[in-house]
Amino acid sequence: MEIILKQDVTGLGYENDLVNVKNGYARNYLIPKGMAVIADASAKKQLAETKKQQAYKEEKIRKEAEAIAKTLEGTVLTIGVKASTTGKIFGSVNNVIVANAIQAQKNVEIDRKKIEVAGDSIKEVGQYKAKIKLHRDLSVEIDLDVKAE
Numbered sequence: 001m002e003i004i005l006k007q008d009v010t011g012l013g014y015e016n017d018l019v020n021v022k023n024g025y026a027r028n029y030l031i032p033k034g035m036a037v038i039a040d041a042s043a044k045k046q047l048a049e050t051k052k053q054q055a056y057k058e059e060k061i062r063k064e065a066e067a068i069a070k071t072l073e074g075t076v077l078t079i080g081v082k083a084s085t086t087g088k089i090f091g092s093v094n095n096v097i098v099a100n101a102i103q104a105q106k107n108v109e110i111d112r113k114k115i116e117v118a119g120d121s122i123k124e125v126g127q128y129k130a131k132i133k134l135h136r137d138l139s140v141e142i143d144l145d146v147k148a149e
Contacts, residue, residue: 001026002039004047009035014136016050065135068108072132076143077101083125083148092121093146098130102142110134122146 001023005013009030013019018039021030030036037043079101082090095115102110116131128144 003030003036004039004043005030005036007035016047016054018044018047062135062138065138068110068134069138069140071106071108072102072140072142075106076145077105077130078145078147080147080149081125087125087148089123089125089146092123093117093144094121095130098144117144 002018002020003026005015005017005019008014012021026036026038031038039047077098079093079097081093084090095112095117098115098117099110099112102108110132114133116133118128118130122128122144125146125148128146129141130144131139131141133139
């Protein structure tokens with residue numbers, strides 16, 4: 001079944017993409033949740049007009065993402081946490097804490113949902129990497145240095 005996505009769906013596509021999925025997935029999940037609509041003739045015509053209008057907006061968003069990528073490229077964030085003498089953290093370091101550290105150290109606001117920390121959270125002191133997805137095809141990897149306070 002051909003559908004038009006109304007929002008980004010992980011593993012499937014991005015907003016305003018025309019994709020083919022199985023009928024059950026479309027009718028039982030995507031359409032009832034408002035994530036997609038059936039791609040009939042009028043919906044395709046409306047999609048073409050929407051894409052035409054958003055072309056210049058997309059370029060502006062991409063340039064902003066590239067500027068943020070240049071700012072974050074090669075960054076090593078130092079995150080201080082409370083930890084035991086063995087290096088085990090009381091709690092964990094997750095994408096929210098990484099987003100707050102970026103805001104504090106680089107003065108760049110990143111949505112926490114766009115940050116992927118290896119294993120969803122860090123539970124020990126050490127060196128780690130986090131991936132930040134800034135745009136559809138633009139992502140930056142930053143180094144995290146988690147230290148005990």
